[in-house]
Amino acid sequence: MKIKYIYMAMLGLGLFASSCSLEEVNPSGVTVDKVAANKAGFNKLVTSCYFDLSRYFYGRNLLLVTEGGTDIWTSDLNTNNNQNYMKYASGGTMSIDMAKDYWNGAYDAINYCNIVILRADQVQDFSSEQEKNALVAEAHFLRALYYFHLVEQFGAVPLSISETDAPVLASSRTPALEVYEKVILPDLRFAADNLPTTVTVAQAGRPSKKSAIGLLAKACLQTKEYGTDKYLEEAINAAKKLIDAPANYNTRLYNNFVDNFNAANNRNNLEALYQLPYSQNYGSTNLYDHNNDFKRFYCTPTAFGAIVSGGFETVVGRWSGGSFMPTKYLMDVFKNPDGTLDPRYALSFQTSWTANTNYSWNADAIRQFDRSAAIPAGTAVTSGEPAIKFIRPEDAGYTAEQAARLAQKYIVVDYKDLYGDDQKVKMKYTRVNQAPGEVENPFIRFYPSLTKFNSGSLISPKANQFTSDAYSTIMRLGEVYLIAAEAEFYLRGANGTAAGYVNALRTRVVGQQVSAADISLQFLLDERARELCGEYGRWYDLKRTGKLNKTYLTQKNPDVGQYFIDGTHGLRPIPQGQIDAISNPSGFQNPGY
Incomplete structure (x- = not known):
């Protein structure tokens, strides 16, 4: 029911x-x-x-x-x-x-x-x-x-x-x-x-065996926070039930990472171990306010005049103004040792936006965004054309694009415009073209925006009220692999078994494989960031691994630490x-x- x-x-x-x-x-x-x-x-x-x-x-x-x-x-x-x-x-x-x-x-x-x-x-x-x-x-x-x-x-x-x-x-x-x-x-x-092993569509929101086994593995691992190894083997055994025989529990890893988060799979997600529905039909929320997680991770693309929010609030990828901005550490954690990017970066973040209205540059905007002489007043940006693009040194063609970024009629935001070598967000920007000097950073409004909650079902139940009826995924099978890897590391050190659990997730995104020599507690914490960022767990991860402290946070995220x-x-x-x-x-x- x-x-x-x-x-x-x-x-x-x-x-x-x-x-x-x-x-x-x-x-x-x-x-x-x-x-x-x-x-x-x-x-x-x-x-x-x-x-x-x-x-x-x-x-x-x-x-x-x-x-x-x-x-x-x-x-x-x-x-x-x-x-x-x-x-x-x-x-x-x-x-x-x-x-x-x-x-x-x-x-x-x-x-x-x-x-x-x-x-x-x-x-x-x-x-x-x-x-x-x-x-x-x-x-x-x-x-x-x-x-x-x-x-x-x-x-x-x-x-x-x-x-x-x-x-x-x-x-x-x-x-x-x-x-x-x-x-x-x-x-x-x-x-x-x-x-039960399965629940029907009519039973949406009710747990099944995979829900309990997955949460049991998670809870057993979390007890490590309290100085005990007593339940780590149980964490592995619970995790292995789902990893070794997923079909027995009506679950599997999707071949494509983004299939976890797209609208087509949202209400019948096989990798999800437990989901919650959101609809007035279920009585769980008021008439106008359901699942609002989709709003949390957007930057503010409407700070550039070529993008407007009015009329686009229920279009996936068009929200503006969230609560979370990624840190330099999160951006850097996707960088592979050879200078390439882990594929999950591109699969997890929106880094470009097109114009959704016709726009002409004016003198104020030219000064604000430090345009060069190549962009005079009246330069047009047509709806559908590029409007904002975030670039980083690992991108192909970065050097040329970075050098020409202020001569474009769309906003090119350089990673180095947002993040400093001190791990902090740059609050100031030094103009070089328009009224040179230090000003409030105009590019801070445009940063990579997590797309994991862009699962559709956006609705407007009344005028100027926007929410989502998308189901919320409380836990998914991908996390279980990392639970097994971490418990294995605690019990038996860096080994091929722990690396194998990590590589199973990397294989599906065609990511670089790792070996036992790569496994450490910090590596596993980094891997959880790559796989699970935004999925209701980082504070608990830091607690469990002994990293929720001033020293660690100041090193990785001094704006907070x-x-x-x-x-x-x-x-x-x-x-x-x-x-x-x-x-x-x-x-x-x-x-x-």
């Missing part, structure tokens, strides 16, 4: 402490006992477990806390936009409530998961134990996913595995590794054993509402907040 949520309805029943005071009554007479008494009602409880994933997490702002503040991204135009997430408040005071939606949403959903898990035996009309366990496995999978984000964002967290139907005034925090061992890993093992505080910014602040609601708030907050 499709996921139709009863979240708001359940809150209205007065069943949970967060929705009512102790004096309120429930005039409808509907209780969890009654809802859970039969399969139809139980299904409604199961589907309520999903609501917060698409309400607060994927497709919403999760990218800010899983990709922002890392080595591979700075904020758009390297500004202070979204500074709590992208630049650790730029040296200022971090908002205590910066991550409250993830905390509140996760615990709301976890309570539903607990209800499903604990009340399944009350249902009288399941056709079989298998049918019951398959539904309960969904709750186990989702509870594990919510707790995974909680512990990685907040560290030690309150552990709840029972139904909450009254206020909990005293609260304690369970260490992160203990949460993995008591809930996350057991939940995923149960889910892997009991979820300069603001990182060791001992504080490796965790998010506990929301103020949680602190205010408990009877023992002293010492509950994370250090430094």
Whole structure:
């Protein structure tokens, strides 16, 4: 069945402490006992477990806390936009409530998961134990996913595995590794054993065996962050199930890397291990605001007059103004040792734009973009002609194109115009043609823009409101290869097995092969950037590998690293509402907040 949520309805029943005071009554007479008494009602409880994933997490702002503040991204135009997430408040005071939606949403959903898990035996009309366990496995999978984000964002967290139907005034925090061992890993093992191998189109958004096995491999690897190797072999074994026999789990690596992200495969993606749908039909979002991840990674091409946004907002590749700008480190990580580019660079980033309106250069634009005498006022750019092109030293013909870039009627942005030898984004530009001297960098608006979320289904549900109904891929098989490689490296060092997992991904993009001698922790982190940049995980990668610290970030991304505080910014602040609601708030907050 499709996921139709009863979240708001359940809150209205007065069943949970967060929705009512102790004096309120429930005039409808509907209780969890009654809802859970039969399969139809139980299904409604199961589907309520999903609501917060698409309400607060994927497709919403999760990218800010899983990709922002890392080595591979700075904020758009390297500004202070979204500074709590992208630049650790730029040296200022971090908002205590910066991550409250993830905390509140996760615990709301976890309570539903607990209800499903604990009340399944009350249902009288399941056709079989298998049918019951398959539904309960969904709750186990989702509870594990919510707790995974909680512990990685907040560290030690309150552990709840029972139904909450009254206020909990005293609260304690369970260490992160203990949460993995008591809930996350057991939940995923149960889910892997009991979820179906496939889900139908009508069951979009529900996990299958491959979802649980993939997340189990990921979670087992993540425990390395907490100083244990205990679960690394399990990470490899789970990964190998999907790698060695993908057909058994209805998955495979696409032959073409971009097939992961194109519109044709978006709603039937074989490499995806788990996807979420976005549509008012599912009740997961409001009428006008669905999956907005597609907006996050665009530069601002409309800063050049030959490109306009009006009328093109639902055209793939035409959005303007996102939240993320790639760092010099991310650009450089695609450079092969021989000076060529890893093919995934061109497959992952949009680096050129055509004009979508007729345009004539004027004196202000000529001065702003430092045109040479070859571009007089009135020079025309016709719709459909080149408008913006980003070039870098590894490109064929770079030297000639770079030398002539200011004599073109379209904007040629040189890599060296954006990034300095100090690893920082260049905020200033020195004009050589028009009013020579140092000015604000006009080219900072134009940078390579990640295309992984350009999966179509762009809609305008009302005037001047634009969103997407594209499914969100939570995890894909490509990541599983890198999980296996990293776990193998931890357990047995740099070897051919680890290199083989990496080469499987490189083979499909006709990339350069690597050997055991190439494998190191930094190489594997670099490879994850090449394969997985933008896919909800870099902050967790840095935590797991011990790189989420001021020294590393300052080396790779000083625009962000300069603001990182060791001992504080490796965790998010506990929301103020949680602190205010408990009877023992002293010492509950994370250090430094």
